[in-house]
Structures are given as C-alpha cells and as structure tokens.
Amino acid sequence: MFNKEWKLNEYLTYILLTLVFLSSWTDINGIFTELPQIVLTQPEGWKLGTYIGLVASMSNIAPLILVFSKCIFRKQSLNVIPINYIVIIIGMSSCLLLVFFWSNTTYIYNRNRSLALFILTFFLALLDCTxxxxxSHYMTRFRREFTSALFLGESLTMVIPSLLAMMQGNGQLTCVPSSNNNTTIAIYKTARFSVSIYFLCIFFILAVSFIAFVLLQWTKIAQTSSQDATKEPMMLETNNENTMNIMIDSDSTIKSQRHKLTPLLYLLLLSGSAYTSSIIFGMVFSISAYVLMPYGHQIFYLGTILSPWMFSLVWLFGTIKPFIAKRYLLLLIILGSITFSFELTLAFRSPCPPLINTMKGNVLILVIWLSTFLLLGYPRLVIANYVRLHSSNGMFWFGANVQFGALMGSIVAYLLVETFSLFKEQLPCEKIQC
Incomplete structure (x- = not known):
C-alpha cells in the first residue's frame, strides 16, 4: 500500500493530508446523516433533505469562479493555499454556529422555515464545493503516491458522520400499532446525545483538519514529500522511443505506455469523472429512500450506514492498484451504470418494487446498492491518477469536473423528486398493499 522506503515524516505527511481532506464534505455529509434527528423538529419534515441539497448546489458558484479565473489567467499559476485557509475557516465558523442555531425557524411566506439552517448550510457547502x-490542485505539490490520501480523506468524510450517528442512535425506531390497530406508526428512540453535540463533534473534526493544514504549511514535516520538478517530472518523453517515464521517487522510474493519454482521451477521462460523480454524489443519495425504504427500514438503515464504507474500499483498491487498463476502466463504468439504472428503475416503481418482503429481494437490493459505489468510485480514483500524470493542471480540472458532475446530478435528482414528483416515498412502518 505504502512505499516501504518511506520515512517517518512521509507517513506523517500522508496522515496530515488525510486529515486536511476531512474538512471537505464532512459537514454536509454530517447534516444529511443527521437528517432523521433534524426532521423531527423542523417544519419542512422529510423534504428538508431536498431543500438542503438544492441550497448546497447553489454554492457551486465558488468553484465556477475558480474555473473562470483559471481560464482567464491561464498563464499564471493558481495559489490555492490562501483559498484553503479561507474556506476551512468559513466552514469551521458555520459549523460552530450550527451548534446554537440549527433549530431556529423564521416565519416567511405564511409558514415557518429553517432559514438559519439553510444559510449556514450554504456556507458549509461553499467550503466543500471549493x-x-x-x-485536488493542492495535491500536485506532493509526490504521486500521496494522491490516494485525497480519496482516503474523502471516504472518511462519510464514514465519520455515520459512526457518530451510530453512536448517537440516530434513525433507530420501533413500529407500534396505532389505536385502531389497522396501521402502525414509527416511534423514534431517544438519541444518546443531542443534535447540537453532534454538530460540535463535526466542528472539532474541522478544527483538527485546519491544524493539520497549518502543520503541513508551517513545519518541515512535508519537506521530503513535496513534488520536486527536477527530480520527479510529471512526464518525460525520450527522442528515440515513444515511451513515458513516470517517476515514483528520485531513484526509480516506471516505463509504461499504457499510462499515456491523447488529448481526446484526457477529455474523455475528465468527462468520466464528471459522469461518475453525478451519480455517486448527485443522484444516488437523493433517491436512497425510494430505492431502499420499500424493502424495510432495516435495509434502508443498513444501506445508508454501509455505503460510506464502500469509499474506504475504493481507497484500498486504489492504493493496491492505482492504475488499470482503460478498457477495464470503461467496463467498470458500464457495470456501475447498469446497477444504477436498476436502482433508478426501483425508485420509479416505489413503493412497490419487485421482490419486496422477501429475503432474496432484501439481499439483492443491498448488494446492488453497495456495488454501485464500488463500480463507479474506483474508476474515478484511477482517472485522477491518469489525469495527474498527463498534465500539471490535471488535478485542478479533475476536481472541477467532479464538482460539475455532482451539481448536474443534484439538479436532475431535484427535478425528478421535487419538480415532477415521479417517485412515491414509503414512510417508515407504513404498510402498503401492492
């Protein structure tokens, strides 16, 4: 997984980079994970998730400005360090304010609305989108083998909130017969600690991330791990051979024609990162209730708790096998698209999809649900490795395409769920005759 010749400082650098990347999406993922507790007190009910997704999408204005700046000032290098300081501090401040104001409502247009939650969510999403x-661009300051730290941190942004939710007892309920005995109602169990304490824990995670970034910038820990253009060129081409030499460290090179990209293939891979991100980050979680809930609250709970761990498996696969042949890359994306299409079909048929109330159906949907994250998540990691080798700006455009894909996916999901109301949700403990 790691280079056996690494020194202590290089291991520390990898850990610090992972901690830095925790500030990306931990807060927004934390809000979505905490929704079962938040909706119990907020006036929007379960529609709150859709509204939060829309508010988060609006914050894509920040990365859009970065992309335009990159295009206009293409001859000048982008210094992302001050930007990282600003966005992490904004995220920390917003998360701290959530501790005190998450439940506040404001009377607007004849009804109470969670205005404070929406505003603070916007600033948190501003951190995440930017x-x-x-x-991603910051990773180019470090050697290639540190790229996987980006994806480890990304996976932990989902795993840690889910662990906090499990410790809190979030989303656990019992189905109790109603007074007329014809229906059942969901009774949520009392959480072990409050929503405010939950957001305080998220704030401390962001604070740790900020400290890690400061250590990387103001100490010599990462000095031996930085990218040295004279010792580790991104790409070398010999005059006598049409071969690319990829430097792993200052002493060894890997000659691999398979890693070479044409301009067209480079653009296709970036498009692939946008496509996979549109599904993973834009659509899958938005339709999770319509896909999983018809098979029972236990399946819904397992699906939402286990899915973040799939990103950790993606990171593990990426450290073991950072590159695969491009034809296999395409094959995995096609397979992931098939599993997602199956999930989308189930969402359209909710609340009466096939094989409900059967063990076969429960196992099948859980396997398909988790497989989508692996089949589309791993190619996205491999694409990042390819584009980084191709261009010094590859990681910047990779991050921009990931964010663009997530935006497009969330817009499509919002249209399907909210505007056209194409899905019918089954509430917890609700009995429906199919």
Missing part, C-alpha cells in the same frame, strides 16, 4: 477543486 475545497474539492482546491484540495
């Missing part, structure tokens, strides 16, 4: 681009 950091996806700036952190």
């Amino acid at each position: 950091s996806m681009v700036t952190f």
Whole structure:
C-alpha cells in the first residue's frame, strides 16, 4: 500500500493530508446523516433533505469562479493555499454556529422555515464545493503516491458522520400499532446525545483538519514529500522511443505506455469523472429512500450506514492498484451504470418494487446498492491518477469536473423528486398493499 522506503515524516505527511481532506464534505455529509434527528423538529419534515441539497448546489458558484479565473489567467499559476485557509475557516465558523442555531425557524411566506439552517448550510457547502477543486490542485505539490490520501480523506468524510450517528442512535425506531390497530406508526428512540453535540463533534473534526493544514504549511514535516520538478517530472518523453517515464521517487522510474493519454482521451477521462460523480454524489443519495425504504427500514438503515464504507474500499483498491487498463476502466463504468439504472428503475416503481418482503429481494437490493459505489468510485480514483500524470493542471480540472458532475446530478435528482414528483416515498412502518 505504502512505499516501504518511506520515512517517518512521509507517513506523517500522508496522515496530515488525510486529515486536511476531512474538512471537505464532512459537514454536509454530517447534516444529511443527521437528517432523521433534524426532521423531527423542523417544519419542512422529510423534504428538508431536498431543500438542503438544492441550497448546497447553489454554492457551486465558488468553484465556477475558480474555473473562470483559471481560464482567464491561464498563464499564471493558481495559489490555492490562501483559498484553503479561507474556506476551512468559513466552514469551521458555520459549523460552530450550527451548534446554537440549527433549530431556529423564521416565519416567511405564511409558514415557518429553517432559514438559519439553510444559510449556514450554504456556507458549509461553499467550503466543500471549493475545497474539492482546491484540495485536488493542492495535491500536485506532493509526490504521486500521496494522491490516494485525497480519496482516503474523502471516504472518511462519510464514514465519520455515520459512526457518530451510530453512536448517537440516530434513525433507530420501533413500529407500534396505532389505536385502531389497522396501521402502525414509527416511534423514534431517544438519541444518546443531542443534535447540537453532534454538530460540535463535526466542528472539532474541522478544527483538527485546519491544524493539520497549518502543520503541513508551517513545519518541515512535508519537506521530503513535496513534488520536486527536477527530480520527479510529471512526464518525460525520450527522442528515440515513444515511451513515458513516470517517476515514483528520485531513484526509480516506471516505463509504461499504457499510462499515456491523447488529448481526446484526457477529455474523455475528465468527462468520466464528471459522469461518475453525478451519480455517486448527485443522484444516488437523493433517491436512497425510494430505492431502499420499500424493502424495510432495516435495509434502508443498513444501506445508508454501509455505503460510506464502500469509499474506504475504493481507497484500498486504489492504493493496491492505482492504475488499470482503460478498457477495464470503461467496463467498470458500464457495470456501475447498469446497477444504477436498476436502482433508478426501483425508485420509479416505489413503493412497490419487485421482490419486496422477501429475503432474496432484501439481499439483492443491498448488494446492488453497495456495488454501485464500488463500480463507479474506483474508476474515478484511477482517472485522477491518469489525469495527474498527463498534465500539471490535471488535478485542478479533475476536481472541477467532479464538482460539475455532482451539481448536474443534484439538479436532475431535484427535478425528478421535487419538480415532477415521479417517485412515491414509503414512510417508515407504513404498510402498503401492492
């Protein structure tokens, strides 16, 4: 997984980079994970998730400005360090304010609305959307083998909130017969600690991330891990052979024609990162209730708790096998598209999809649900490795395309769920005759 010749400082650098990337999406993922507790007190009910997704999408204005700046000032290098400081501090401040104001409502247009939650969510998403681009570009300051730290941190942004939710007892309920005995109602169990304490824990995670970034910038820990253009060129081409030499460290090179990209293939891979991100970050979680809930609250709970761990498996695969042949890359994306299409079909048929109330159906949907994250997540990691080798700006455009894909996916999901109301949700403990 790691280079056996690494020194202590290089291991510390990898850990610090992972901690830095925790500030990307931990807060927004934390809000979505905490929704079962938040909706119990907020006036929007379960529609709150859709509204939060829309508010988060609006914050893509920040990475859009970065992309335009990159295009206009293409001859000048982008210094992402001050941007990273700003966005992490904004995220920390917003998360701290959530501790005190998450439940506040404001009377607007004849009804109470969670205005404070929406505003603070916007600023948190501003951190996440911007950091996806700036952190990706920041990785070019370090050697290639440190790229996987970006994806480890990304996976932990989902795993840690889910662990906190499990410790809190979030989303656990019992189905109790109603007074007329014809229906059942969901009774949520009392959480072990409050929503405010939950957001305080998220704030401390962001604070640790900020400290890690300061250590990387103001100490010599990362000095031996930085990218040295004279010792580790991104790409070398010999005059006598049409071969690319990829430097792993200052002493060894890997000659591999398979890693070479044409301009067209480079653009296709960036498009692939946008496509996979549109599904993973834009659509899958938005339709999770319509896909999983018809098979029972236990399946819904397992699906939402286990899915973040799939990103950790993606990171593990990426450290073991950072590159695969491009034809296999395409094959995995096609397979992931098939599993997602199956999930989308189930969402359209909700609340009466096939094989409900059967063990076969429960196992099948859980396997398909988790497989989508692996089949589309791993190619996205491999694409990052390819584009980084192709261009010094590859990681910047990778991050921009990831964010663009997530935006497009969330817009499509919002249209399907909210505007056209094409899905019918099954509430917890609700019995429907199919």
